[in-house]
Amino acid sequence: MTQQRPQINHQPFLQYNRRGQRIRVEGKAHVRLGLFKRVECELRDISPGGARICVPEGIELPDQFVMTLPQFKHPRTCMKRWESGRDVGVEFRMD
Secondary structure (H helix, E strand, O other): OOOOOOOOOOOOOOOOOOOOOOEEEEEEEEEEEOOOEEEEEEEEEEEOOEEEEEOOOOOOOOOEEEEEOOOOOOOEEEEEEEEEOOEEEEEEOOO
16 A cells, blocks of 8 residues: 655745745845945845845845846836845836
8 A cells, every 4th residue: 555645845945925936146236225326235036026135234225226137138126025134125116
């Protein structure tokens, strides 16, 4: 007699409440703060709908900002969705 094993999800980075799969990356993103100030951030992961970035110590991001990523040809308008320590989750606006 053979016992059936329960199915295990082997896709730990797939989030069902997201528009697509989150992909871990190591790279840099640049956030524009005002007209003349740009801040370099670490890009941790990215999905079609947003990204997770790590901001430098002491930097406070506004609720909405423009970010340049090497994966995209043009800068993206982003909305801050969550933050935990220096990590910040952003959603890409589709304007």
